[in-house]
Amino acid sequence: MNNKKEPKIVPFLKDLMRRRRRLPSQLANDVGVSHPTVGRWLTGEDAPSTTSCRKLAAYSGVSVEEVLAMAGHLPEIKPVPAAEWPEFREYANTKYPDLLDEDVIIMIEDLIERRREKRLGKKTP
Structure with missing residues (x-):
């Protein structure tokens, strides 16, 4: 065996x-x-x-x-819990402080929320 x-x-x-x-x-x-x-x-x-x-x-x-x-060529990739992900607004303001205006950030946040709802089948708080 x-x-x-x-x-x-x-x-x-x-x-x-x-x-x-x-x-x-x-x-x-x-x-x-x-x-x-x-x-x-x-x-x-x-x-x-x-x-x-x-x-x-x-x-x-x-x-x-x-x-x-x-396949064993790299160490195992451990998923990052969603709680450790920064909110998009925080990320965008840190990464692209001068490139994204408020309207673009709101639009992207809306798209992220729609995707979450679609995946989870419900609205998030």
Whole structure:
């Protein structure tokens, strides 16, 4: 029995194939690697190279950094809790003090709020 922990890239690849409705041979063709290579990735015997990680990132829409971390080439990326994110107005005034006027900031804040409502399905306080 294998006591080795499954690499994080394996569930990512399986989910990617499920969402794209692709077989391992089709994924291999799409990414430009051999079918046996994808087979080794899926069994955890091997991890994608950095070049293959870049191709997988472009193919999946996931950032290159995340794919590299899942493949073990970078340390794990820990998500930043939303509470630690600065409010847009604070960020804009710090980063672009002379470039963004009040109307632009209000418009962007409104777009951010709409996106939050759409994601959460409700209004935020």
